Amino acid sequence: QLQLQESGPGLVKPSETLSLTCTVSGGSITTTNYYWGWVRQPPGKGLEWIGTINYSGKTYYSPSLRSRITISIDASRNHFSLKLTSMTAADTAVYYCTREENSSVDYWGQGTLVTVSS
């Protein structure tokens, strides 16, 4: 059974860069049909799509976050990562790593809460 697990800091200071990693187990990240990505959810609010990457490094990013995000993939470690620069309180959210096929998320990590505070 495929499993995704996020890892990274739970607390980030304003203006700093968030770095999260998603480790995939039970399947290969190099499977050609899938994109691997990130979705976030501020406390008490709805879901926001951040972006995705495929095994060859092709990326798609949210237009509203494009200038601040980088998603990368490491096939040798079967994981992918998110970097989000210039963090503010508005970036406080639960961050989920995901697997997508045809713009549909069929697998989700458990989510990790990231709080932006000094």
Next chain:
Amino acid sequence: QSALTQPPSASGSPGQSVSISCTGTSSDIGGYNYVSWYQQHPGKAPKLMIYEVTKRPSGVPDRFSGSRSGNTASLTVSGLQAEDEADYYCSSHAVSNNLAQVVFGGGTKLTVL
């Protein structure tokens, strides 16, 4: 403000049917067969309930069905059960300024009375 518009709440009694709408544009819902619906219980990750407008993943009860008319997609839950009480989100493939993305609705809280 979410790209797709959903009613904030919906409700129904056990055994009844309820439908949740999701309105977009010809650049998302109306233009692509990639509309999905997710169920989210409090404190849990979302769960895929419908993909490609009408398809159900393995294990999702056939009480859940999806449809689309023009730029509006709908999720219908038939034979409501207590465990169906949750937040529901729609999403769609979208293209804006020649850039592909996924957009979500703001979510609908379904209450089973």
